[in-house]
Amino acid sequence: xxxxxxxxxxxxxxAEEAELIAQSFRExxxxxxxxxxxxxxxxxxxxxxxxxxxxxxxxxxxxxxxxEEIRGPAVAAALDPQGNLTPAALGFLRRYGAxxxxxxxxxxxxxxxxxxxxxRPGRPTAEILREIVPEAIRAIPCSKSMRWDESGGFLRPIRxxxxxxxxxxxxxxxxxxxxxxxxxxxxxxxxxxxxxRPEEYVQRLKEAHVYADPLERAELLRAEIRRLEEQYxxxxxxxxxxxxxxxxQTEWPKPVVGRIPKEFLELPEPVVVAxxxxxxxxxxxxxxxxxxxxxxxxxxxxxxPEIIRRGYERVVGIRLRDALGFFxxxxxxxxxxxxxxxxxxxxxxxxGTVWDRVERIRFLCRHLARELCLxxxxxxxxxxxCKADLLTVMVREFPxxxxxxxxxxxxxxxxxEEVAKAIEEHVRPAGKADPLPETPLGLALSLAEKLDGVIxxxxxxxxxxxxxxxxxxRRRGNAVVRIILEKGLRLDLFGLIEEAAxxxxxxxxxxxxxxxxxxxxxxxxEERGIPHDVAEAVLAQKRGDFLGVWExxxxxxxxxxxxxxxxxxxxxxxxRNITRGQEIEGFRPELFQEEAxxxxxxxxxxxxxxxxxxxxxxxxxxxxxxxxxxxxPIDRYFDEVLVMCEDEGIRRNRLGFLTELSRLFLQVxxxxxxxxxx
Amino acid sequence: MKTFxxxxxxxxxxxxxxxxxxxxxxxxEKGAGTFNPATFxxxxxxxxxxxxxxxxxxxxxxxxxxxxxIRFGLHHQYQVILKPPPADxxxxxxxxxxxxxxxxxxxxxxxxxxxxxxxxxxxxGVGWQVWLDGMEITQFTYFQQMGGMDLNxxxxxxxxxxxxxxxxxxGVESAFDLRWAEWLTYGEMFRERERQFSIYHFxxxxxxxxxxxxxxxxxxxxECLAHGLVFPAYDHTLRCSHLFNTLDARGAxxxxxxxxxxxxxxxxxxxxxxxxxxxVVGAQVPDRSRS
Numbered sequence: 001x002x003x004x005x006x007x008x009x010x011x012x013x014x015a016e017e018a019e020l021i022a023q024s025f026r027e028x029x030x031x032x033x034x035x036x037x038x039x040x041x042x043x044x045x046x047x048x049x050x051x052x053x054x055x056x057x058x059x060x061x062x063x064x065x066x067x068e069e070i071r072g073p074a075v076a077a078a079l080d081p082q083g084n085l086t087p088a089a090l091g092f093l094r095r096y097g098a099x100x101x102x103x104x105x106x107x108x109x110x111x112x113x114x115x116x117x118x119x120r121p122g123r124p125t126a127e128i129l130r131e132i133v134p135e136a137i138r139a140i141p142c143s144k145s146m147r148w149d150e151s152g153g154f155l156r157p158i159r160x161x162x163x164x165x166x167x168x169x170x171x172x173x174x175x176x177x178x179x180x181x182x183x184x185x186x187x188x189x190x191x192x193x194x195x196x197r198p199e200e201y202v203q204r205l206k207e208a209h210v211y212a213d214p215l216e217r218a219e220l221l222r223a224e225i226r227r228l229e230e231q232y233x234x235x236x237x238x239x240x241x242x243x244x245x246x247x248x249q250t251e252w253p254k255p256v257v258g259r260i261p262k263e264f265l266e267l268p269e270p271v272v273v274a275x276x277x278x279x280x281x282x283x284x285x286x287x288x289x290x291x292x293x294x295x296x297x298x299x300x301x302x303x304x305p306e307i308i309r310r311g312y313e314r315v316v317g318i319r320l321r322d323a324l325g326f327f328x329x330x331x332x333x334x335x336x337x338x339x340x341x342x343x344x345x346x347x348x349x350x351x352g353t354v355w356d357r358v359e360r361i362r363f364l365c366r367h368l369a370r371e372l373c374l375x376x377x378x379x380x381x382x383x384x385x386c387k388a389d390l391l392t393v394m395v396r397e398f399p400x401x402x403x404x405x406x407x408x409x410x411x412x413x414x415x416x417e418e419v420a421k422a423i424e425e426h427v428r429p430a431g432k433a434d435p436l437p438e439t440p441l442g443l444a445l446s447l448a449e450k451l452d453g454v455i456x457x458x459x460x461x462x463x464x465x466x467x468x469x470x471x472x473x474r475r476r477g478n479a480v481v482r483i484i485l486e487k488g489l490r491l492d493l494f495g496l497i498e499e500a501a502x503x504x505x506x507x508x509x510x511x512x513x514x515x516x517x518x519x520x521x522x523x524x525x526e527e528r529g530i531p532h533d534v535a536e537a538v539l540a541q542k543r544g545d546f547l548g549v550w551e552x553x554x555x556x557x558x559x560x561x562x563x564x565x566x567x568x569x570x571x572x573x574x575x576r577n578i579t580r581g582q583e584i585e586g587f588r589p590e591l592f593q594e595e596a597x598x599x600x601x602x603x604x605x606x607x608x609x610x611x612x613x614x615x616x617x618x619x620x621x622x623x624x625x626x627x628x629x630x631x632x633p634i635d636r637y638f639d640e641v642l643v644m645c646e647d648e649g650i651r652r653n654r655l656g657f658l659t660e661l662s663r664l665f666l667q668v669x670x671x672x673x674x675x676x677x678x
Numbered sequence: 679m680k681t682f683x684x685x686x687x688x689x690x691x692x693x694x695x696x697x698x699x700x701x702x703x704x705x706x707e708k709g710a711g712t713f714n715p716a717t718f719x720x721x722x723x724x725x726x727x728x729x730x731x732x733x734x735x736x737x738x739x740x741x742x743x744x745x746x747x748i749r750f751g752l753h754h755q756y757q758v759i760l761k762p763p764p765a766d767x768x769x770x771x772x773x774x775x776x777x778x779x780x781x782x783x784x785x786x787x788x789x790x791x792x793x794x795x796x797x798x799x800x801x802x803g804v805g806w807q808v809w810l811d812g813m814e815i816t817q818f819t820y821f822q823q824m825g826g827m828d829l830n831x832x833x834x835x836x837x838x839x840x841x842x843x844x845x846x847x848x849g850v851e852s853a854f855d856l857r858w859a860e861w862l863t864y865g866e867m868f869r870e871r872e873r874q875f876s877i878y879h880f881x882x883x884x885x886x887x888x889x890x891x892x893x894x895x896x897x898x899x900x901e902c903l904a905h906g907l908v909f910p911a912y913d914h915t916l917r918c919s920h921l922f923n924t925l926d927a928r929g930a931x932x933x934x935x936x937x938x939x940x941x942x943x944x945x946x947x948x949x950x951x952x953x954x955x956x957x958v959v960g961a962q963v964p965d966r967s968r969s
Contacts, residue, residue: 011768011789012768012788012789012791012806013791014791015790015791016791017791049789144793144804146803146804146820146822146832147820147822147830147832148763148820148832149762149763149765149831149832150831156804157765157820159765187772187787188782188783188787189783249788249790250788254786256786279790280790281809281812282812297786297812299786299811300786300787300788301783301786301787302783303783303784303785303786303811304784304785307784307785307811308785308786308811310811311785311786311810311811311812311813311846312811312812314811314813314845314851315811315812315813316812318746318747318748318749318813321746322746322749325742325746341932344932344934346934
């Protein structure tokens with residue numbers, strides 16, 4: 001079966017977006033092939049910043065046949081009493097160019113209609129491709145679409161296209177460019193490359209100095225990065241953003257190693273790292289927390305390594321000399337002296353200035369200091385200073401150094417080490433994989449900062465929707481949950497939110513914030529491998545102690561598979577079912593009539609004290625064990641006692657007792673939510 | 679390529695052969711060649727337009743007292759406008775580098791994503807910084823809007839940083855060591871100037887008088903616009919822009935105020951663009967929905 005190659009040649013795409021563009025093209029094209037009923041085999045995606053290409057194997061030569069049925073007039077209106085077609089029916093046939101033999105009758109509901117039954121024989125695949133390839137390209141979402149001539153828009157101008165179905169060119173047109181069989185190799189090292197068959201694409205391009213396969217390119221880059229690590233006994237300071245850029249920046253990467261002049265090695269390590277990584281230019285290396293004397297760049301093509309190295313070193317020297325200047329300039333003033341100027345930086349129109357934000361963070365910190373037993377004065381000092389580095393030249397020039405620079409300057413100003421460290425750590429985690437703060441003050445300050453970034457936007461109605469989250473509320477909410485769960489912070493988050501919400505502009509009730517964070521907790525549980533039903537069980541009752549929820553989830557998940565748990569879940573299910581919607585406050589044990597009632601009551605009393613003790617010691621497993629002791633008495637109870645009996649007084653007494661019993665369970669988990677194997 | 683002026687002459691020759699009119703720098707302070715009327719007005723309207731020129735560009739905040747090898751309060755841009763851009767514009771640009779004596783095969787050349795924007799001109803475009811061995815030597819932009827107006831056709835703007843390219847050609851580390859002419863260095867021409875202007879912009883410029891002058895020029899620009907005198911109005915807009923830059927370098931503007939000043943210059947630039955298109959080009963004002 002034929003292979004199909006489509007390549008779109010573009011002027012240099014943004015390195016950080018090239019892969020996304022390629023992947024989106026692949027999805028768009030494959031989904032359209034599916035819709036068009038064209039079966040195919042494997043699809044291989046290739047891309048560089050100057051091209052994206054898809055090689056599809058085993059493509060069917062034709063679309064699969066299909067039958068289409070089109071509803072026409074009702075039979076009553078379509079046929080006259082003699083059974084001849086009426087003008088309405090004839091008009092229907094004319095509209096589709098069909099003849100009476102294509103007509104069938106079919107009932108829709110009560111009424112019978114005429115339907116046209118049209119065979120749609122599959123068209124040749126090449127014809128389909130001509131239609132769907134341009135559509136698949138138009139449907140690629142671009143961060144910023146541009147115009148370059150009259151032919152429509154894309155992320156960057158489209159300059160050539162290759163479309164080969166085995167040996168044949170598929171005559172399609174993309175943004176005014178006609179597809180052919182000629183691609184282009186490396187910008188300086190090669191020229192046009194005529195392809196005769198799709199499968200030679202990767203190899204012919206490699207001969208033309210282009211690694212079209214991103215996996216091959218990545219391997220080459222990684223090997224070189226590691227080779228230097230070994231040679232110099234240093235670690236590459238890669239970041240995700242840097243990796244994306246270097247993978248996207250070159251078609252034919254050539255490693256070039258440069259050296260950092262000694263005078264700059266005195267700069268703080270994060271500054272040098274930021275300066276080298278800037279715009280994805282160079283890979284910095286560190287050794288034992290200090291900057292190493294080398295850096296690595298990947299040049300495009302086969303240039304003269306000596307000339308390029310000199311150029312790289314010159315650029316690095318210029319930028320680091322700038323950094324030295326910024327450092328000296330910033331050091332002329334203390335962080336503290338900058339704090340009043342935070343009133344001049346607008347954080348968000350409705351949420352006020354950065355100073356307003358600092359004030360709210362300080363408020364949250366005062367609460368956290370109490371709940372977490374931290375030194376309140378030190379935490380407040382860190383909160384007061386934490387945003388002051390936004391006013392330094394260094395952070396204006398290297399925004400990724402926010403917080404880090406504050407920590408460095410605070411230390412140099414003579415602030416206590418734990419204050420400096422907390423400032424440094426408060427911006428973490430910047431992303432999903434970013435490490436959390438390590439010190440207690442850093443954790444509290446980060447938690448307060450993230451909470452502020454959740455409560456503020458939510459209060460003024462900026463709830464994230466789908467992929468839209470301009471204020472990063474979801475990211476910060478996830479960070480709040482992560483900090484509490486992973487660092488084991490025991491606190492009443494909901495109490496804190498209720499207290500704090502009043503201090504924020506906006507009108508959304510505290511409930512909205514609590515609900516939002518509760519949902520973040522839910523997804524955190526599932527991300528950490530807690531089965532769905534266990535999560536449902538422990539999340540059944542909303543509480544501000546997120547850590548407790550997490551501990552109960554782990555304890556319950558640990559019991560899964562034990563027969564007693566399944567039995568207890570079934571037993572509790574009966575309690576839940578009968579009391580649902582009939583919760584009654586209070587009961588009197590002296591009204592119990594059956595032995596089974598008294599037995600369950602006794603068991604309940606003993607379990608209750610054990611559960612409460614276990615929960616107060618944060619030992620949810622012990623609480624669950626206590627509940628397990630109730631299984632047998634509950635079963636006996638339901639075998640022997642008729643809860644919904646005639647006598648209203650007795651019935652209400654029994655429901656009152658079961659309501660109480662149910663509450664005991666719910667303190668731990670709503671076990672009736674567990675999916676019990678039958 | 680021996681001297682700085684040889685570089686300029688080579689670019690003039692190259693772009694003249696591409697049909698560009700070689701025009702002169704404009705005689706009012708400006709932050710970039712984009713502000714020259716040959717670009718600002720040239721890219722508006724439907725008329726094809728190709729120009730090239732050197733523009734001494736003043737950015738007070740970039741001043742370094744003549745102590746930084748490649749940062750200056752005044753640097754020299756070589757500006758090219760191609761409207762509409764030819765399909766092989768990237769190759770054409772690379773050929774221009776070869777024409778001035780850069781052997782591309784020896785170097786690392788990258789087109790790194792950089793979307794240009796001028797909030798004061800109400801202008802934006804998409805494109806690249808061109809990196810030669812990691813150093814930015816050109817801003818390459820497909821203009822999409824100018825003065826808040828969608829451009830049709832679009833223009834390509836090439837802005838070469840002449841000092842930086844000259845460093846490569848002459849193999850020196852500091853621009854002050856560049857040969858401007860055989861007998862004259864860049865440092866002799868500009869170092870003392872850089873020092874004085876840095877002192878002026880960072881330390882001595884009168885904030886009060888700069889604010890007052892801004893107000894005067896803004897009022898004058900509005901007055902001109904009221905009479906349909908778009909070119910004089912634009913001259914005053916340029917002066918406002920430079921006074922804003924001076925206030926900015928002097929550290930006189932708090933964030934919110936800074937935004938206000940930018941908005942005031944942008945309003946003038948927009949009014950100039952709209953008046954020019956409506957009354958000079960005589961075309962319909964295009965759809966502003968994207969602005």
